[in-house]
Amino acid sequence: MKKILIVEDDKMIADNLRQIVELLGYRALPEARSYDEALQLFDRHSPDLVTLDVQLKGEKTGIDMAHYIRTHGTVPFLFLTAQTGEGLMEKAVETNPSAYLTKPFTIAELKAVLDKVFESELNQRTVGPKLYDC
Numbered sequence: 001m002k003k004i005l006i007v008e009d010d011k012m013i014a015d016n017l018r019q020i021v022e023l024l025g026y027r028a029l030p031e032a033r034s035y036d037e038a039l040q041l042f043d044r045h046s047p048d049l050v051t052l053d054v055q056l057k058g059e060k061t062g063i064d065m066a067h068y069i070r071t072h073g074t075v076p077f078l079f080l081t082a083q084t085g086e087g088l089m090e091k092a093v094e095t096n097p098s099a100y101l102t103k104p105f106t107i108a109e110l111k112a113v114l115d116k117v118f119e120s121e122l123n124q125r126t127v128g129p130k131l132y133d134c
Contacts, residue, residue, distance in 0.1 A: 002118060005047035006031045007038040007065060008080070009057045013103075017051065017080070024111050035060030039068065042075075049117060050077040054092060063088075066095035076117050080105070 004026050008014035014031040021028040029045045032038035034057045042050065042065075050069060052062035062079065069077050078099035079092050092100060098117045101109060 001025070001027045002048040003027045003029055003045060004114075005029045005038070005041055005045065005050045007050060007056065007062060008053045009033045009055070010053070013053075020107055020110060023107070024114065026114070034058045035062075035065055038065050042069070042072075047075060049098075049114070050075060051080050052077055052097075054079055054081040054083045054088060063091050063095060066092070066097060070095060076121055078113060078117065080110075 004021050006014055006017050006021065006028060008017060008031060011031075011033070014033070018028040018031060029047055030041060032041050036058070038050075038052075038056075041047075050065070052065055054062045056062055056065075062081070066077055066079075069075055076098040077095075078101060079097050080101050080103060081092075082103040089100075098120070099113045101113055
């Protein structure tokens with residue numbers, strides 16, 4: 001069963017997201033409310049995917065966590081956020097997330113994104129990255 005780390009500083013949203021993740025058949029790891037908690041849980045549990053809120057409690061953000069993830073392996077991550085400011089979006093995109101989903105989102109939207117991320121990850125491991133003609 002795939003393990004998903006939820007990094008979200010709003011307890012109600014984190015609880016809701018955990019329930020949805022489990023409903024979709026994934027294992028939700030304990031939620032992280034800050035960058036420091038996210039680091040500890042990421043290193044301790046080796047998740048298969050990380051969902052990141054852009055804004056977190058404290059100085060460091062979900063974008064900082066995305067940079068950490070990128071430099072410490074190949075774990076896919078996606079941003080789930082209500083923040084859509086242009087400068088913030090540019091910083092988030094620079095981390096090369098697997099997906100970016102704007103709150104509020106539906107269960108079907110989250111399921112489609114998770115399925116796509118895990119399918120893409122499996123394809124990259126078995127046949128290598130795909131090249132697309134543009």
